[in-house]
Amino acid sequence: MTTRRAMILGLGATTLLSACGGAPARIGTQNGPESLEAALMALGPNVDPAEAARAARLAYSVSSDLAREYEIVDPPLVHNAKVNVGLKERGLCYHWARDIQTRMTHARFATLQFNRLVANADNPFLLEHSTAVVYARGADWRTGIVLDPWRTGGTLHWDHVRSDTKYNWKLRADVPVRKRGAGVTLTRADG
Template sequence: MTRFLTPFLLLVCLLLGACTAPPPGGPQPPASGEIAALAASLRALGPGVDPEEAERAARVSFLYPLALARSYNITDSPYVHNVKVNNGQRARGLCWHWAEDMELRLRQESFRTLTVHRAIAQSFPGFEHSTSVISRRGDPMQRGIVVDPWRAGGRLFWSPVLRDDYVWRPRMEVLAEKWLKRQGGAPAP
């Protein structure tokens, strides 16, 4: 089944047109104004968000994925790169790697007015997608902004959580449900 699944997913990816390779040299730096637009959206999360922290979070969110793309040796679309990771041709670059590394890097900033979350969404049956989310300190993840470098292979995608195509849930909630299921229990109501 596994031998069939990988080529099948690659074929589906190619047919959907989602497999364009990133430009030579990796993802391009953000266009003029992109960092400022994300910073403005982070400030707009509500009163008390420090403008300097919002700008720093936006800058890290756009620039750090460029370094990760080099580190992960991204030369293909996210789906093709996933196949390479799963076949042992690349060490890292699955969505949860991007989310984990983004979360760790953003947490290094020691924000006082922003919180970094991890989230998981069901992308389609049997497949999940992971990302990081930034919210105002004290707010739930659902009121934050998705910062997802995986979707474009190192070029940041960002969106308010509730406007994204994915339905995001807190990572620990999803993992707890999986653990309970493996134990034969049902998730708590």
């Protein structure tokens, strides 16, 4: 088998075994920052209108910035495969989730908060997927909005947690993780 053919087969196999779930079943009815702003305002009466506008603009700009930083030029699973074989450094779903959560949190919103969600961590037949979530400060994260540009290769996809039925989301800190090789169970917050 030639080296090129082996690389192509390896890239294909890695794509199938990449670290994030498959492509989205549907993309929400987003029309840009204005629609996200309205959805953020609807999260509760205590959400500040100026913060909703700023958060919506920032979520879109952070998604674009990360797409450039990660050098996204391929569909998500192809990019994952490139990361997994060392051709790209970053761009797996958990990179997106962590970086969006971090940048949004550092923007210091008083009426909104951010966290990370995980789906399929306990299902051996489905690929694990991570995302960020925004919700009204003090509210339950399940009332929030998923911020997931990984699904669309860098363009912000957002949807209400409860409407995002493709995934059974759990708060990242509540999902146990097996530490490889040590047999120790950690929480996501630890690992």
